[in-house]
Amino acid sequence: MATKTPAEAPASKAAPDAKRRSERSRRAIYEAALALVTEVGYGKVTIEGIAARAGVGKQTIYRWWSSKAEVLLEAFIDLGEQAAEAAGGGEAFASLPDTGDVAADLKGVLRATVDELLDRKYDAPYRALAAEGVVNRELSEKFVQQLLEPGLKLYVARIEAAQAAGQIREDLDPRIAMEFFVSPLAQRWLQGTGPLTHEYTDKIVDYALHGLAPR
Amino acid sequence: MATKTPAEAPASKAAPDAKRRSERSRRAIYEAALALVTEVGYGKVTIEGIAARAGVGKQTIYRWWSSKAEVLLEAFIDLGEQAAEAAGGGEAFASLPDTGDVAADLKGVLRATVDELLDRKYDAPYRALAAEGVVNRELSEKFVQQLLEPGLKLYVARIEAAQAAGQIREDLDPRIAMEFFVSPLAQRWLQGTGPLTHEYTDKIVDYALHGLAPR
Structure with a gap:
């Protein structure tokens, strides 16, 4: 910074x-x-x-x-860090869990994300920053760089680990693959196109990993 | 309405x-x-x-x-309808192409969507409406109902046709499957998390249909 x-x-x-x-x-x-x-x-x-x-x-x-x-x-990032410390997790942006089962790990992370997005404490400031970012390029760049990017990098790292473990195809761009886990949730939250539930994020993970076409 | x-x-x-x-x-x-x-x-x-x-x-x-x-x-919806008419397509919200090849059809639609999102004529009003929707629930409901929903329903219908044709698994919820095609694009556009290109949307379609896990 x-x-x-x-x-x-x-x-x-x-x-x-x-x-x-x-x-x-x-x-x-x-x-x-x-x-x-x-x-x-x-x-x-x-x-x-x-x-x-x-x-x-x-x-x-x-x-x-x-x-x-x-x-x-910074106030919003600090709020997230305080919550992570209170939850006993230490740093907010450390790494995603890696138990060797990428489906289970991603489901756990996305369920926690749903809970956070539904927490009223975060709602107003996060929405205010996100809304301003849609029309304000300068703020948007800071928002992405300081708030979104650190989280997105964790998904990329977890996907790379899954590629090394043979659970995700090695020829895929992890930066794009990652979006199947974060973007549907982001759109529902930003645009209200559907409810945010654990059942929903579980399906997102299964659909993305196994694909929509029959195997 | x-x-x-x-x-x-x-x-x-x-x-x-x-x-x-x-x-x-x-x-x-x-x-x-x-x-x-x-x-x-x-x-x-x-x-x-x-x-x-x-x-x-x-x-x-x-x-x-x-x-x-x-x-x-309404002004924004009308702008889209005018553009559809000028392009010789008649109604803006008719149906997605169905050539029998769901991958090719979705790639075509998403390439056209990228071109539209990059068209400066739409950028400011669409961003203004989207940004206001993030913090204004009443506008958000109208925005989704009148502007997004008609388009999302076309994706759902195209996916259902692909399910009937055996190109997409029948046990999937088409409403959720559809989000793999629209949400990554929406997040990149709303939050500036990556560039919008035809190469990108082509990959989105391939990754979503074939899945991230090895077959």
Whole structure:
């Protein structure tokens, strides 16, 4: 990330007290950004509004981030990391499970993704960022690079492992194969073209692996 | 459609001159709505703004539609129908080709869809409607029902024909199978997760039909 975050630049040089204050400010800014996007929508969120709600000066925000898009993206990524830590999993973006059974592993991951997408805590900020990304190319690039890509790379890695294990054909582009698992879910969530259930994602995995044509 | 459109209610009862005036107004309103959403974005489009630009009274708009969302959706659907007529195809939503070769037929349809999604004429209004749909449930339902569903049903019908012809497994839910052809494309277009090319959609069709696992 090009932006300086409190975890890197200022805090590391600061005394313990200043470091604690920085960390408190950072949390307050994240929470303010997430609350505002839920309450007023992305379009009406401003750096000034986030600063006022977080009880910090707007220079504090500008020292660490250069736009509201960057604040919101980091706040949302942080929300995911907090949830992963609370669930005892450590890092949010580590790797997908590999038990040697690619179908079972992908079904497990997609069921968890359905649960997350239906969690109201994530819904408003994630929808606000996704909606803005559809019409705002600059935000879209950051959204993909910082939020989607790390997750998509895990699918690619899991598919490559399945290719090495002979469970997925070696001549397939894993980057495209991966989309059969993530895109149907993404479209249902973004466009409301159907319900998100575990039964649905289980079928997606079976259909994709075995193919639609008779064997 | 629940809304009265000029093609139904008022024009049919009117004299030829009034009918021509209605049709001219309707065209002017569609064009104003599409131009405004491109120029200022969905959030800033108002019924008043559309009326002013179209050179009609706002009561003319309220007589036929009850919200800007309905005007925009119809304008966008009309744009697609005009394009289909110009291409000599008649109705935009008729049926997918059925030459007996489901792979070739789907590849043809998806290549044409890629070309349409890359056409700048559609880009701004379609993105504006899609983005608003992500955060606006009411618009989203209309968007899906009036704009996406008619197209998705054609895929379902083509898959059912392929099931009857033994080219797609009969035990599959065609509604879910269909998503392998439309959702990857939709996600790349909505979220910018990859380029849209004919080579890409050809692969999507082959991977989906033959499956990712070795046969």
